[in-house]
Amino acid sequence: MNLDVLAGCVATASCFVTQVSTGLIVGMLLFLVASGLSLIFGVLGVVNFAHGVFYMLGAYFAFAAYEATGSFVLALLAGAAGAGLVGIVFERFFMSRVYGKDLLMQLLVCYAAILICDDLVKIVFGADYKLMGMPEAFATAPVEVLGGFIPGYYIFMVGMALGIGAVLWLGINRTRLGKIIRALAINPQMVGALGINTRLLYAGVFGMGCVLAGTAGALAAPVRTLTPGMGLSVLIESFIVTVIGGMGSIPGALVAAILIGLTRAFGAIGFPLFTDGLMFALMGLVLILRPSGLLGARTA
Amino acid sequence: MSNGANVTGRRVLLGGAAAGAAMLAMPRIAGAQAKVIRVGMPTILSGRVAILGTSSRAAVQYAFGRINEAGGLGGRTLQLVERDSKGRPDEAAKVTRDLINNDGCEIIIDGEASSGGFAVHEVVRDLPVLCIHTNSETSSLTADPKLHVKTAFRCARQGIHDAVAGGVYASGISKQRGLKRWMTCSPDYAYGRDNTAEFLEFAKMYDPAIEVVDQVWPRLFAPDYTENITKALQVKPQAMYSALWGGDLVSFIEQSNLYRLFPNVALFSSSLGDPPVLTAIKQLPAGLHTAYRYNRNYPEKPANTAFADGFTALAKHEPTNWAWQNYVAAQFIAEALKRTNGRTEGAALAAELKGMQISSGLAVEEKLTLRDTDHTLIGYPTAWGRTVPKAPFVEDFAPIPWSQILEMETQWKKQKGYA
Amino acid sequence: MRAGLMRDLGLGLIGLVLLLALPALFPHPSLRDFLIYVIAYGLLAMSLNLLVGLTGLVSFGHAAYFASGAYVFGLLMQGGAVSIPVAMLAAVGGTALLALVIGAICVRLKEIYFSFITLAFQMFIHSIILTWVDLTGGDQGLRGGIPRPPFLGIDLGDAGTLYAFCAVVFVACLLVMRQVWQSPFGYTLRMIRDNPARANFLGVDVVRMKLGVFVLAGTMASVAGIIMALFVSGAFPEFGFWTTSGEAIFMIMLGGTQVFLGPVIGAFLLQLLNHYVTIWTHHHGLVLGIVILAIVLGLRRGVADYAMAWLADRRAAAAPPATPAKAAAPAETKAAG
C-alpha cells in the first residue's frame, strides 16, 4: 500500500486530472458493454452470457471495414450494425427459445454461442492478434489539461460513450418507443394486448444491447488487440459493473463503470498489487450488503 | 530404473495400444513395424494464444515435410499428430497420454506454454517416451534437478539465458546514457514475475546505479493498460522493462503511443522482437530495445532466410519465436532417429540427444547443442536490438556472448541450489 | 429406508465390479485414463447437482472446491509429512471449512445473485492461487509431481491400483450422495427448490438447510479434485477457473439434473465428445457448440431426463389403469421434477 503517494496524487492537479481521465477511459467502454447487458436483462429478464461475443464481433467487423475502406466512421458503423444484426439473429433463432426456461438453459445457449463465434472468428480472421490502427485524424499529441495529459482519441472515445449513454437514457425515458420498452419489461402481455408486437420488440432490444457491445468493440479496435476470445475478460468486468450498478439499471451501469474505472486508476497508484482483487471485493461487498446493486430496483 | 524395464514397459504399452485401437474404433497403426513414425504434439490451438500452437504446428509440419520429401528416414516417414489442450494443463496431461497410449505416438513434441509444459513433463515421467519441450521458457523445468526426467529435453529459449543477456545489454545502455530510474510493467503471473526479477537482478549486478522506482503488474490478458501507462507518466522513470508478450504487448505499446510515452522513456522488452507482435503494431516507435525472438535477417545466414521463406509460404505469416524452436526440435528428432536407425524407444533416443550438436542456420554461431547435463538448448541467438518503424522492424542486433551467459548461469544454479 | 439402503449398497457393489472389470477385460491404458476422467469430472458434476438439481441453487463457482481439494492434498503430499489417506481427509476437511465460510455468505442470496456471488468467490480463489506463487506455483501449478507413497500395502504409483482406488472412492461418494438424495433432508431440499415460501412456512430453516447441502457439495467436489490431482500428479489454477465450473454445469445439463446418475452420464458423454472431436477437428468449439445447441433446443433437457420422461410416457401409455406399482414411477419423476 502506498497511501502517501495516493494522497500526493489527489493533491496534485496534473496527477489528479490524468488519473480521473484514466478512470473514465477504462470505465466508459465498460459502461457501453455493461449497459447493453443491463438493457437486455432489464427488459427481457435474461442474462446474456454471450455478451462478450458481440464486443468481439464489433471489433472484428470494424477491423474488416477499416481494412476494406479506410474509413473510421464506416468502421464504427460496421462494428455497431454487424454486432446488432448477429444479435438479432441469435435472439430470434436461439435465445428466444429458452425464455422462461431455467437459467442453465440460457447459460448453455450462450456458452454454445461463445464457442461457435470464437471458432468462426479464428477461421475467418486467423488465430494471430490484429490491431486496427489509429485513424489519421487522431494521430495527434495528447491534450494537456491542468498539467495532465489526455490523448485525443480517448477524449473522442469517452465523448462517444457518454453521448451514446445520454441518447440511450433519453430514448428510454423520453420517447414513446422507450416508454413502450419500459412497459415491456414490466408487463409484456399487457403491452401485446395494446397492439404492440412484443416479439419484434424483444429482438430489437436484444439487438440494441448487442449494438452497444459492438460499438464498444469498434471503439476499442484502434487501441486494443483483437484475438479470438477477446470478449471474455470484458464480459467478466462488465458483469462486475452490472452487478455493482444493479442488474437492469443503466444509470447504475454508468455509476458502477466509473467507480470501477476510478478504482483501477487510483488503485494503480495506491494499491498497485491489489487492483483486481479490489474489483472482486467491491462486487462481493455490494452483493452481500445490497444484492440488487447500487441503483437496482429489483429485489433479490 | 533400468533401461530394460523401461523397454518392456513400452512393449506392454504398445501391445495395449494395438488392442485398444480396435476397441476404441480407431484404425491406427501403431508399433515399431509401421512405416510411419508418429510424433504427438499437445499444444494450444484455440483461444487467445492459439497462434502459439498454430505456428508451432506449422513449423514441425514444415520440417517433417522437408524430411519426408527427401526420402524420410531409411524409408520411414514422420507424421505429426497434434491435439488442442485449450491451454489447460490437466487437458495437456490427458491429450499427451492419449497421444501415446491411443494414437501410437512414439515421440512427443510438447508445444505447451509453461504451465502445460510442467503437466506434460509429469506424464513423460510416467510414460517414458522421448519428449522435447519447445515452448516453455521457465528455467526450472530443466534447471531444477528435482524435476529432471530422463527422456525429456527442452529445445527453447530459457529464462535465465535471456535474463543474463538482457542484464548485460541493458546495463550497457544504462551506463552509457545514465538511465538510473527504472520502472517495470509485467503480467501478474509466475512467468512475468520471475522473468522481471531475474532481469533486474542481472541488470543491477552489472550496473549498480540502477534503481527500481516502481513496479506495476497488470493482469495477464488484460485488455487495457491505461492506468499503468498513466502511472508511468506520474513516476517519470528513465527506463522501463516489460515482460508483456503477444497481443498484450501490442495493446500496451499502442496505448502508450497515445500518451507519447516512449520518446521520454527507454523501453526494454523481452518479447517485442517477435514478428507477429512487430507486424501487429501499427505505429512501431523507433528505438525500443528488444530481445531477439526471431528475425529473418538474424543470424545472417542463407539457411535462416530459407527457413523464414519456407515457413511463411506454409503458415502465411512470418515465423514466430515458437516456430524456430519447434523447427529445431524436429531437426534434433530426425537426427536422433537417424543415429538410432529408426528405433523410437525413449531411452535410446535420449541417449543420442544428450549433448547432441547439429549445424543450423538458426544457431548464433555454427551449431546448436542440447546440453547433456540438463537437457536444454544452448547456442541459439541471445541478442538485443533496436526497433525501426518499417520491416525488418528490428536492427543493430548486439549479440551477448554465450561464454558470459554460461558463466552467470553456473553461478545462478549454485545460488539456487541446482548445482 | 433400510431396504433402500441395502439395494443401493448392492447396486453400488455391482457398479464397482463393473468399473473394475472393464479395464481388466480391455487392458488398454487409455481406457483406464478415460474412465478416471469420467470418475473425477463425474463426481464433480454429481456434487454440483446436489445444489442445482436437488436444491435449485445454480452455483457458478463450484470448481473452487475442486481446486481446493486438489491443492490442499497436493501441498500436503509434497510436504511429505503425511500419508495419502490423512492428506485426503485433511483436504476434504479443509474444503468443508472453506465451503462453510463461503456458503454462509452465499446461500442468503437468491437466484442469479447467488450464481454471481459464487462466481465472485471462485474468481477470488483463482486469483489467490495465481498470485500466491510461493505456495501454489502460480500459473504453472504444483510442480514436480505429487508423490504417492504406499500406505497399508497399497501402492498408488501403480496405474492399475490407482485406478481401482479411484473407482472405490468414487462409488463410496456416490453411495453417500444417494443416501442424501433419498433422505428426508433430500426431500426438504426439493421442497426448498420448488417452494421456498412453503418450506419456510412449515418451519424449515431454509438458510441452514441450504448451507448444509452447500458444504456437502463442496466436500464431494474436493474428493473429485483429489482424484484429479492424484491422476495428473499435479494441481493447476485452471482447476479453479470458471471454465471448469462451466464444464461441470454442462455435464449435468447434458446428462440430466433429475435422475440421480444423470451427471455421471453427462460427464461420460462430454468426455467422449471431447475425445473424438479433438481427434478429428481443430474446430472443436464449433462442433461442441452445435452439439450443445442441438441438445438444449432439441431435447430441451438432459439425455437421462429425456430418457426417463420418455420411459414414463411409454409406461403410462401402455398401462392406463394405474396399478400401485405403475403409479409410483410417474409419481417419483413428478416429485423429482
Added chain:
Amino acid sequence: MSAPPNPGVPILEVKGTDVFYGASQILFGIDLAVARGQTMALLGRNGAGKSTTFKAIAGIAPPRRGQVLLSGAAVSGKAPYLVARAGIGYVPEDRQVFPEHTVEDNLIVGAKAGPRGDRHWTAERIYEVFPLLAGMRHRMAGRLSGGEQQMLTIARTLMGNPDILLLDEPSEGLAPIIVRAIGDLIRTLRGMSVTILIAEQNMHFCLGVATHATVIDKGQVVYSAGIDELRGNDAILQRYLAV
C-alpha cells in the same frame, strides 16, 4: 368512432368456440354477437368462463375449434397484438397499469391508430372524457387508487382507437362509490356510441350500464337477450346469477 365497413354485420362474432387449457376443456361452443353501438354484458358466476371467453377473443387463449370474427373477418388464430391492431381493445382484469409510468405515459404506450388508420382518441380527448385523469397526468400510475387505475386502463385501451372495447370485471374489488363512477363512465362511452363487451359478476352494475346481456354457465351460453328482457326473467337471474 368511424364506421366499420359492413354496417349490417355484427362488429364482433364468436362462433362455436371451444377452448382448452391443456387437457381440460373450459369453453364449449360459445356463440356470441355484439352489434355496433351495443353495450353487451357477459354475465356468469365466478368460473363460468367469462375471462376465458375474453382471452379467446383477444388471442391470448386461442380457440381449438370455432371462430372469432371482427366485422366479418376472422381474427382467431392471430397473435394477440394483431388482434388488438384489428380493432379489439381488451382491458384485462386486475387493472394492469404500468406502475412506474406516469398516467400520461400509460396513455402514450397505448396510443395507436385504429384499424382504418383513424386517430379518434388523443390524450386531450381522453382528459375531456376522464376529467379525473387530467389532474393527475404526471402522477405515477402505481400511486393511483384502484378506481383511478381502472379508469386509466380503460382510457389507455381507448387510445388504441378500437372498434370494440372488452372490459373484464371492471367493478371487481372497488368500493360502491367508485363502481358508480365507473358505471357513469361506461354510460358516457355508450352515449358516444362506443361498442362495449363487458364481463361481470355484479349483475346490478350490468343491469345499469348494458343494453344487451348474454349469460354463460360452465363454459356454455345459456341465455341471450336485451337487458330489459333479462331484468324481467327471474328464473335466469335466480338460476345462473344467484342474486
